[in-house]
Amino acid sequence: MQTTVVREQELSNVKSHIKKERRQLLIRRFLSNKLAVTGSIIIVIILLFTFAGPLFASHDPYELEAKQRLLEPSAAHIFGTDNYGRDLFSRVAHGAKVSIGVGFFVAIITSILGMIIGLYAAYYRSLDNILMRLCDGLMAFPAILLAIAIMAALGPRVENVIIALSIVFTPYVARTVRSSALVIKEQTYIEALKAQGAGATRIIWVNIAPNVISPLVVQATFIFADSIITEAALSFLGAGIPAPAPSWGNLLYDGKMVIFNAWWMTVFPGIAIMLTVFGLNLFGDGLRDLLDPHNNKAKK
Amino acid sequence: MSVQQIPIEQPLLEVRNLKKYFPVTNSLGKVTGHVQAVNDVSFNMKKGETYGLVGESGCGKSTTGRTVLRLIEPTEGETIYKGENIYQLKGRKLMDMRRELQMVFQDPYSSLNPRKRIGHILEETLKIHRIGSKQERMDRVMDMLNKVGFQSEQYFRYPHEFSGGQRQRIGIARALMVDPSLIICDEPVSALDVSIQSQVLNLLEEIQDEFNLAYLFVSHDLSVVRHIADRIGVMYLGQMVEEAPTDELFAQPLHPYTKALLSAVPLPNPMIKRERITLKGEVPSPINPPSGCVFHTRCPHATEICKKNVPVKRNVAPNHAVACHLYE
Amino acid sequence: METKLLEVKNLKTHFNTERGRVTAVDGVFFTVHAGETVGVVGESGCGKSVTAESILRLLDEKSTEYEGEILYKGKNLLTSTINEMQAVRGNDISMIFQDPMSSLNPVYTVGNQIVESIMLHQNVNKKEAYEKAIEMLRLTGIPSPEKRIHEYPHELSGGMRQRVMIAMALSCQPKLLIADEPTTALDVTTQSQILDLINELKVKFNMGTVMITHDLGVVAEVCTKVVVMYLGQVIEESDVRSLFSSPYHPYTDGLLKSIPQLTGDRSKKLHVIEGKVPTLHQVPKGCRFAPRCAFANEKCHDEMPELVQADTSRKVRCWHYKEIFQAGEESPYVSAADSY
Numbered sequence: 001m002q003t004t005v006v007r008e009q010e011l012s013n014v015k016s017h018i019k020k021e022r023r024q025l026l027i028r029r030f031l032s033n034k035l036a037v038t039g040s041i042i043i044v045i046i047l048l049f050t051f052a053g054p055l056f057a058s059h060d061p062y063e064l065e066a067k068q069r070l071l072e073p074s075a076a077h078i079f080g081t082d083n084y085g086r087d088l089f090s091r092v093a094h095g096a097k098v099s100i101g102v103g104f105f106v107a108i109i110t111s112i113l114g115m116i117i118g119l120y121a122a123y124y125r126s127l128d129n130i131l132m133r134l135c136d137g138l139m140a141f142p143a144i145l146l147a148i149a150i151m152a153a154l155g156p157r158v159e160n161v162i163i164a165l166s167i168v169f170t171p172y173v174a175r176t177v178r179s180s181a182l183v184i185k186e187q188t189y190i191e192a193l194k195a196q197g198a199g200a201t202r203i204i205w206v207n208i209a210p211n212v213i214s215p216l217v218v219q220a221t222f223i224f225a226d227s228i229i230t231e232a233a234l235s236f237l238g239a240g241i242p243a244p245a246p247s248w249g250n251l252l253y254d255g256k257m258v259i260f261n262a263w264w265m266t267v268f269p270g271i272a273i274m275l276t277v278f279g280l281n282l283f284g285d286g287l288r289d290l291l292d293p294h295n296n297k298a299k300k
Numbered sequence: 301m302s303v304q305q306i307p308i309e310q311p312l313l314e315v316r317n318l319k320k321y322f323p324v325t326n327s328l329g330k331v332t333g334h335v336q337a338v339n340d341v342s343f344n345m346k347k348g349e350t351y352g353l354v355g356e357s358g359c360g361k362s363t364t365g366r367t368v369l370r371l372i373e374p375t376e377g378e379t380i381y382k383g384e385n386i387y388q389l390k391g392r393k394l395m396d397m398r399r400e401l402q403m404v405f406q407d408p409y410s411s412l413n414p415r416k417r418i419g420h421i422l423e424e425t426l427k428i429h430r431i432g433s434k435q436e437r438m439d440r441v442m443d444m445l446n447k448v449g450f451q452s453e454q455y456f457r458y459p460h461e462f463s464g465g466q467r468q469r470i471g472i473a474r475a476l477m478v479d480p481s482l483i484i485c486d487e488p489v490s491a492l493d494v495s496i497q498s499q500v501l502n503l504l505e506e507i508q509d510e511f512n513l514a515y516l517f518v519s520h521d522l523s524v525v526r527h528i529a530d531r532i533g534v535m536y537l538g539q540m541v542e543e544a545p546t547d548e549l550f551a552q553p554l555h556p557y558t559k560a561l562l563s564a565v566p567l568p569n570p571m572i573k574r575e576r577i578t579l580k581g582e583v584p585s586p587i588n589p590p591s592g593c594v595f596h597t598r599c600p601h602a603t604e605i606c607k608k609n610v611p612v613k614r615n616v617a618p619n620h621a622v623a624c625h626l627y628e
Numbered sequence: 629m630e631t632k633l634l635e636v637k638n639l640k641t642h643f644n645t646e647r648g649r650v651t652a653v654d655g656v657f658f659t660v661h662a663g664e665t666v667g668v669v670g671e672s673g674c675g676k677s678v679t680a681e682s683i684l685r686l687l688d689e690k691s692t693e694y695e696g697e698i699l700y701k702g703k704n705l706l707t708s709t710i711n712e713m714q715a716v717r718g719n720d721i722s723m724i725f726q727d728p729m730s731s732l733n734p735v736y737t738v739g740n741q742i743v744e745s746i747m748l749h750q751n752v753n754k755k756e757a758y759e760k761a762i763e764m765l766r767l768t769g770i771p772s773p774e775k776r777i778h779e780y781p782h783e784l785s786g787g788m789r790q791r792v793m794i795a796m797a798l799s800c801q802p803k804l805l806i807a808d809e810p811t812t813a814l815d816v817t818t819q820s821q822i823l824d825l826i827n828e829l830k831v832k833f834n835m836g837t838v839m840i841t842h843d844l845g846v847v848a849e850v851c852t853k854v855v856v857m858y859l860g861q862v863i864e865e866s867d868v869r870s871l872f873s874s875p876y877h878p879y880t881d882g883l884l885k886s887i888p889q890l891t892g893d894r895s896k897k898l899h900v901i902e903g904k905v906p907t908l909h910q911v912p913k914g915c916r917f918a919p920r921c922a923f924a925n926e927k928c929h930d931e932m933p934e935l936v937q938a939d940t941s942r943k944v945r946c947w948h949y950k951e952i953f954q955a956g957e958e959s960p961y962v963s964a965a966d967s968y
Contacts, residue, residue: 197398356815493671498886498898527888566845
């Protein structure tokens with residue numbers, strides 16, 4: 001009994017040592033990946049802006065001041081004011097929460113749904129046909145049109161934007177997961193499991209799923225970015241987040257009418273969208289290089 | 301089947317008239333023919349015996365191994381294990397069969413899940429068969445790791461941290477976790493370097509003695525099979541053409557294909573100069589195998605009868621069977 | 629006096645990788661004469677393929693650095709210009725690879741590919757090139773080459789593809805053929821056909837051949853001289869008979885003993901070389917085989933031995949080869965040959 005305890009103690013030391021080694025290696029590799037580092041710096045800045053920005057915003061984003069309409073950027077209003085006299089900086093800062101929140105939730109929901117659909121489609125050939133044709137059908141519509149149609153059916157609410165975008169983007173995730181899972185399914189270790197009598201649930205969730213996580217995470221980053229753009233487009237077309245809530249898309253919508261008089265109303269939200277999407281895409285590309293096992297080997 | 305022989309011991313495993321045809325479809329999904337991967341193969345194995353299945357690529361040796369394990373359902377035929385046809389097993393009994401018959405694979409890289417720790421890979425077999433508590437399972441895994449030459453702390457390592465030979469030892473350990481009685485070894489050393497190959501072969505021999513294991517050893521490498529097998533079956537184009545105890549097969553090969561195969565192996569000894577039998581032509585397509593004896597298109601001794609009649613595998617010596625018209 | 633075709637002198641090939649500089653080949657010497665087959669043998673990671681690729685400079689020029697000399701007919705290939713190299717490749721020195729599938733382009737017929745390589749190096753028109761290609765295919769034993777020439781690589785079997793590769797490599801009648809594991813992907817009966825073919829053509833064209841392989845059986849069958857490599861270095865060079873009957877280097881000896889035999893006693897346990905080949909990132913500072921060598925002492929761990937002339941036709945890289953060889957038991961190969 002005593003020896004088992006000692007052995008266990010020893011082993012858990014070994015385990016934590018190995019974990020530490022692995023973590024250090026990962027950090028080193030991450031730091032040597034310029035794309036991932038640049039991308040994550042941009043994302044951190046945007047996140048800081050999202051969460052800390054509203055604290056610095058001295059004005060209420062909904063406060064209307066008729067006298068202060070369409071002021072150019074100045075010390076009092078560093079991004080200027082909009083056509084209702086609301087402070088643009090505080091609207092962009094508050095809008096960040098909405099836009100990034102939508103992107104985040106869409107990325108999470110599509111990942112979960114896409115994983116389930118993709119894994120089962122890959123494992124069961126009979127399901128594959130049904131699920132993939134369904135995905136093909138959804139993917140046949142331009143993303144934005146499909147989103148507008150769903151929004152029209154559901155009504156303008158933030159939750160509905162998330163639902164609509166999730167429906168639009170899930171097929172893309174499902175396809176990625178399925179194609180990775182198909183490769184994994186043909187590996188010998190899956191055959192080994194079958195030879196040992198393992199059931200489908202064990203094979204799918206314990207053995208295939210961990211192997212599709214990396215492509216899934218990369219895909220989720222891109223979906224995150226895409227959702228922010230599509231949300232902006234939806235709101236810009238008036239089919240997204242209902243006014244007066246600030247989202248980057250709504251801000252662009254407001255700016256559209258006065259684009260020749262007040263450049264700042266379109267430029268600042270535009271820059272916010274661009275930076276966020278750029279940061280996410282850089283990060284996604286970097287992540288793909290990091291997680292791709294072919295890049296881990298020493299390059300010849 | 302054979303009446304004249306009185307079985308001293310019930311065979312551990314008996315394969316009877318096994319056939320596996322894979323359908324070939326055209327681009328429209330219509331079945332246009334069948335690949336006759338395994339065509340009427342029979343053999344049996346005793347407890348603790350190593351049976352070598354040799355032949356060149358496409359001869360159906362691997363398919364035979366996989367079909368015996370029911371990783372592939374056969375087209376026809378049966379495999380009797382412990383008095384029961386494994387193709388009819390269900391539920392509990394099927395799980396028992398899956399526990400007692402294990403497999404070691406050729407590719408040491410793709411046969412271990414890269415996302416799982418070595419310890420968890422070995423433990424998974426126990427989990428599948430619901431053996432032991434968490435603590436007991438861990439102890440068994442540790443013991444097994446020590447047995448195949450690893451230290452306990454390797455438990456937490458991932459497969460990519462091991463070399464090919466080490467991974468193959470882990471693959472062997474995985475098969476041993478659940479006390480099998482028979483392990484199907486599908487080319488277990490062909491992906492390894494010579495010096496590593498000998499380590500793995502020695503390990504296989506050690507554990508065979510310790511656990512009283514039977515091996516169905518599938519390989520294209522004749523010198524490896526000669527080293528490890530007690531009896532050998534030679535396959536060509538889905539059929540077993542000759543079967544004999546190892547020493548007898550190498551001393552006195554009968555079938556013209558076996559002769560050619562043996563003479564083609566390059567010997568690591570420049571002092572020996574042998575007469576090499578070079579076969580003409582290529583292995584015919586298994587979709588449309590030749591009539592009569594499948595080997596007649598390349599056989600230096602083929603006569604008219606070989607083109608017409610299929611030779612039956614028959615005993616020419618007590619344990620030596622050959623399917624060839626020359627020995628009728 | 630036979631002509632010295634190729635002379636590799638202290639070749640070193642370095643790769644610049646993410647994880648630092650790696651020296652895959654570190655001290656390779658050998659000479660190839662016309663009509664001679666030199667075997668380069670070793671286990672995976674010993675640098676034998678990199679050596680072959682270095683001779684033709686097929687490695688990525690940006691991340692690779694070479695040292696030493698590769699003299700082809702007295703001219704150093706390592707200092708040649710790209711244009712000079714291209715004139716040498718395929719024309720004077722040809723190479724065949726292990727995997728006959730991926731070395732043929734799947735979208736062109738085999739004829740197209742052979743014709744292309746003929747027209748690249750020889751001043752002939754398309755019709756002549758086609759005739760030449762058919763003649764080469766016939767020479768390599770492909771039945772009805774007029775028909776086969778119009779087929780795509782996937783329509784041919786592995787053995788046929790390797791014949792096509794050989795036909796292509798020999799179409800310009802090179803002086804030197806480098807064969808990198810030419811039969812590893814093939815079955816034994818096909819392997820023996822291909823080895824016979826290479827031997828036959830070697831005599832016919834009086835070619836020098838470098839046979840890169842891990843299979844000591846192949847070496848014994850076709851080579852006249854052998855170079856054994858371990859972890860990027862040549863550790864022994866010998867004529868083929870002496871090597872198999874009395875290896876000098878403990879690694880060569882261990883390697884020979886660890887292969888299962890087709891003759892002799894089979895109940896004996898196989899010899900095992902303990903440990904594994906270190907990675908190129910952790911090369912031992914002394915003799916590279918020392919950590920796995922039963923005879924290693926302090927000197928072996930501390931100082932790297934040079935490749936020295938052991939007797940007239942043999943070289944070895946070992947501090948103790950004399951003592952080991954004299955004390956060593958009779959090699960099993962001599963006795964196996966006698967009893968056969």
